[in-house]
Amino acid sequence: MDKTATTAxxxxxxxxxxxxxxxxxxxxxxxxxxxxxxxxxxxGEIPDVLAELVIxxxxxxxxxxxxxxxxxxxxxxEKAIALIDSLRIVCTCxxxxxxxxxxxxxxxxxxxxxxxxxxxxxxxxxxxMLGASSLRDFRQEQEAALAVVANEQDTGxxxx
Numbered sequence: 603m604d605k606t607a608t609t610a611x612x613x614x615x616x617x618x619x620x621x622x623x624x625x626x627x628x629x630x631x632x633x634x635x636x637x638x639x640x641x642x643x644x645x646g647e648i649p650d651v652l653a654e655l656v657i658x659x660x661x662x663x664x665x666x667x668x669x670x671x672x673x674x675x676x677x678x679x680e681k682a683i684a685l686i687d688s689l690r691i692v693c694t695c696x697x698x699x700x701x702x703x704x705x706x707x708x709x710x711x712x713x714x715x716x717x718x719x720x721x722x723x724x725x726x727x728x729x730x731m732l733g734a735s736s737l738r739d740f741r742q743e744q745e746a747a748l749a750v751v752a753n754e755q756d757t758g759x760x761x762x
Contacts, residue, residue, distance in 0.1 A: 620698040623729065627721040633699035637692055637730040648691055649684035659731065673724075689723040690715045696730035 620635035639660040642648055648656070655672050658664030673685070693715060694702040703712040718726070 623726075625722045625725055627725070628719055630722070632697055632726070634696045634726060634730060635698055636732070637695045641695060642691065645691065645695075649687050651681060651684045652688035652691065655688075655731075689727050692727045692730050693718060693723050696726050 617635055620633045622631055622633050624631045639656040642652065642656045643660070651672065655664065655669070658668060690702075700711045700713045702715050702718075703709075705714055708714070715723070
């Protein structure tokens with residue numbers, strides 16, 4: 603069996619092209635990529651609460667429970683602000699199209715973080731942090747859930 607090396611283009615695909623994802627809560631579609639833990643750490647100024655989570659991902663010892671605890675209701679205002687900042691940082695790194703910028707940078711392909719609903723930010727965070735394979739799987743699940751129905755065809759169920 604002849605095997606060939608994976609091309610550089612295939613290696614770069616997720617980082618450069620990302621995946622088209624429809625955000626279920628609003629139906630809006632974005633192009634996004636997975637965010638590597640090291641990429642977040644290189645940003646420098648990230649909240650301690652996000653740094654802890656990222657380090658757990660980096661060393662591969664984060665549990666589902668620890669991940670859920672990251673989003674548990676904050677007892678302190680500081681933790682709530684750090685959580686909001688964490689969502690903003692990850693969403694900014696993950697979105698390829700549109701990109702997240704400031705109002706001064708607004709343009710045809712630029713939105714502000716405040717243009718995203720809270721539920722959209724959380725989903726983008728989850729997909730971005732869980733890796734490229736999760737993005738592909740999520741997109742493929744969305745595609746599989748869609749079916750073409752001929753005009754006026756009775757499917758026996760209500761079409762979403």
